[in-house]
Amino acid sequence: MSAVKAEITPKSLDRIPGWFWGTDQRLFEWILSGQATENSPGDLLELGTYLGKSAVMIGAHARPGEVFTVCDLFESEAPEAANDAETSRSYSALTRDRFEENYLTFHDALPRIVHGPTSIVLDHVAAESCRFVHVDASHLYVHVRQDVMSARKVLRPDGIVVFDDYRSVHTPGVAMAVWEAVSNLGLAPICVSTQKLYATWGDAAPVRERLLRWLESREDLWHTTDAFDGWELVRVNQIKKPAPPAGDAATLRKLGDDLQRTTAELRKAMAESRAATQALKKATAEISLAGPVVRRAVRWTRRVTRRGRA
Template sequence: MTRELDGIPGWFWPADQRLFDWFLSRDDRGDLLELGCYLGKSAVLIGRHLRAGERFTVCDLFESGSGSGSGEPEAGSYKELTRERFERNYLNHHAELPEIVHGPTSVILDHVEPGSCRFIHVDASHLYVHVRQDVDSARALLTADGVVVFDDIRSEHTPGVALAVWEAVSTLGLSPVCLTTQKLYATWAEPSRLREELLGWLKGQDDLWHTVDPLGDHQLVRVNQRKKAAQPPDLKRVTADLMKVTAELRAATREVSESRPVMRRAVGWARRLRRR
């Protein structure tokens, strides 16, 4: 999947792609929702897991939210975000578009049924007041065992996201399950079974590093992409290269040695001509 998504701009790292696949492949039933889609990188992956009878809804301001009036400090970074580009990227991988709500995420409760979503990805505004509203919307829209994923939970330029999400953990009963470099995976259900299933899967994933940390009354699984080990040098190739260089140096040395008598004679002739 990573290679398929490489051509779509966006910040959706391989470890999170793997985790999305796992969470979305679970046996739960329900609809899918993404609040904030940028150019479709994560939406394309989510759409791969849409099952018969389910709905996939995407909500975004698109180009209407890219100006300085949006209130986002980095709004200018999204000038290339247009609905047309999102739709083109999505249709490069899927036959049909998801249901698109072109507007602020504050209207999502008018378009999605409460208690209908098994998976929600929140990657919209970074402002506390908006994220707090997205938290409330996710709580209302999730099924009893549904999973919500919050992006930019750890970025230095998005403290409003961190405040709103950890506040939900502290005061609204949100249970954190898994944390990556960018995202928090959480649920309002009792999390122990989900956590154990995740840990069982992670044990078989050699490319993913993980650990479990206590977090107050919670146990938080931290996951990251394991760095690839440096490949040992190809000794046969290195030896062949050294032999080639050695042979070239020997040939050059012979050429210099053979040219010395000629050079000495030329110098002698030059001296005799100067004396004349």
């Protein structure tokens, strides 16, 4: 286990390019933290790591005695044309040096790195040794199906596997391989986000129940449960904050200036209103004091007038 030398937050992870969204960051944190407190030690594995965004978080949860392994082609050529074309098109910026640099920004030591296709991972990771596996490598059906079988081999009975891109329009091979595993290989779904499917070859019900209790306490995550033939699935998504008003920076600055000017004018008008109110109260008080004098003067004038007539 390597020590974490920099705080891992959504903001700090944003500095690493990649597709590891807020909902999945929260779900990874909940699963990995829960396993660390409730389960016996077990290793961690990531198939396909890109530039290390999710690996940084996974590695932070490796306990003493546990091994975290990442397997990726990095800049190497894929063993076949179709896979090589996919890698060149989508991951041209990927190099092992960039992954290591990003990872070492947060950790004082690298994970165990298997530099090559995921088909060789079983030569490096023992059967039933892992408590957590993240699959985010090739999108081609033949390779994803092999990754499914590898995950099944290395996971402990209570281990959790996460599949990326299980529903994207450009990754039908992932969807076919994953749902095939659900139908034919006993893979039990726990939950899905917009990007990833979380599942186990063990008993999904207790994990799902704990997840629902946790989600009830979250104000930043939305969730619902769907029932299927013999099993249930929790859908989870992030509740997004309202977007700021549309407009460029100059427009927003002008709106701010106008608001400050209007506020100043309103304060001035209120001050003038208060001063006028005080003046009116003073005049009313003076009139009240003068009233008896005026009435006496009126009575005296009337008496003088009557005498003059007499």
